[in-house]
Amino acid sequence: MTVSGSQEKRFRLKPEGADFIADSWMNLLREKDLSKKIYPENPFVEVYQLRQNLYGLLSTMLDVENGLVWMYLIIGPEKALLIDTSFGHGNLKALIERLAPGKEILLTNTHCSCDHSYGNCQFDKSYVHQDLVDDLNWKQDPGIWDYLFDANGKGIWADVCPADIIPFKKYEVVGVPDGYLFDLGDGYKVELIWLPGHQPGHSGFLDPQGRFLIAGDAMGGIGVSLSGGSNFYADQKHAKDNFQGSTIPSEDPRRTVTAYRDSLVRLSNRLDAFDYIFGGHGPNDFHCSVIPAIIAACDEIIANPDCYDYQRGDVLFKSVRGWGPIMYYRNGI
Numbered sequence: 134m135t136v137s138g139s140q141e142k143r144f145r146l147k148p149e150g151a152d153f154i155a156d157s158w159m160n161l162l163r164e165k166d167l168s169k170k171i172y173p174e175n176p177f178v179e180v181y182q183l184r185q186n187l188y189g190l191l192s193t194m195l196d197v198e199n200g201l202v203w204m205y206l207i208i209g210p211e212k213a214l215l216i217d218t219s220f221g222h223g224n225l226k227a228l229i230e231r232l233a234p235g236k237e238i239l240l241t242n243t244h245c246s247c248d249h250s251y252g253n254c255q256f257d258k259s260y261v262h263q264d265l266v267d268d269l270n271w272k273q274d275p276g277i278w279d280y281l282f283d284a285n286g287k288g289i290w291a292d293v294c295p296a297d298i299i300p301f302k303k304y305e306v307v308g309v310p311d312g313y314l315f316d317l318g319d320g321y322k323v324e325l326i327w328l329p330g331h332q333p334g335h336s337g338f339l340d341p342q343g344r345f346l347i348a349g350d351a352m353g354g355i356g357v358s359l360s361g362g363s364n365f366y367a368d369q370k371h372a373k374d375n376f377q378g379s380t381i382p383s384e385d386p387r388r389t390v391t392a393y394r395d396s397l398v399r400l401s402n403r404l405d406a407f408d409y410i411f412g413g414h415g416p417n418d419f420h421c422s423v424i425p426a427i428i429a430a431c432d433e434i435i436a437n438p439d440c441y442d443y444q445r446g447d448v449l450f451k452s453v454r455g456w457g458p459i460m461y462y463r464n465g466i
Contacts, residue, residue: 158415218240262335274325289370352424356459
């Protein structure tokens with residue numbers, strides 16, 4: 134298996150926009166965290182022990198320059214829960230079996246974006262929120278990675294070789310409702326929490342034993358992007374991506390600022406069950422007290438969509454103090 138240039142030599146994230154603090158945090162983590170390990174089973178994933186039984190698996194974004202994405206592994210008494218699978222770069226299954234030897238692996242996804250679900254085909258089954266089923270099945274295609282490479286088979290955005298992508302294999306998608314409990318044995322249960330907005334079926338995963346929430350892209354360390362009102366057309370560089378976005382129309386109410394705000398209000402009633410949040414990108418392990426501030430910012434947007442702080446193209450940015458921006462579209466309130 135080829136080792137990418139990013140692992141042969143140290144590289145630092147280069148801040149874009151207003152992400153100076155977030156990128157500095159990630160650089161410090163990757164250079165100084167003593168729990169960091171890279172295993173021979175998959176040299177494309179950095180493994181961090183975040184809690185006694187929680188691992189953060191950090192991999193390179195293959196369709197943007199200089200990007201990273203988190204996966205998470207919760208190890209219970211009898212079973213382990215893998216949350217997200219990134220792009221399927223390298224043998225993720227072998228790595229998970231190394232980290233949770235002898236345990237049954239349950240797979241779930243926060244949502245169906247390429248950077249969170251394209252490694253699913255290394256496993257037999259994924260249990261996801263019922264609103265994700267159609268989109269995940271739509272993306273079950275051997276051509277999902279084609280857009281990552283130029284005509285010569287060279288990675289367009291990242292140092293990736295087609296041979297290091299594990300071949301596609303169809304897997305079963307099982308839809309489950311909000312509140313579904315993953316039983317990891319001996320009373321250890323993790324709850325699926327429906328958190329729409331970024332995508333209609335986006336979910337978080339609440340571990341009351343560890344008192345943390347895996348929030349995916351609903352509350353990443355670099356803010357949240359809400360998809361309501363977007364057109365989902367690929368930009369020129371991503372024009373080959375035939376699986377961009379979703380089969381669900383952008384005007385669907387589950388994509389809106391209102392849907393996102395309402396999900397956080399529901400979540401705010403559970404603040405006695407967790408303390409810390411781990412997101413899909415950027416810094417993690419931040420305190421749940423940020424949730425009321427995000428709700429307040431959503432209320433401002435709903436009351437006045439023009440209250441944004443800055444704009445890039447047709448994307449509007451509303452900053453949340455101490456966290457990051459809410460990115461939304463004018464037609465997605």
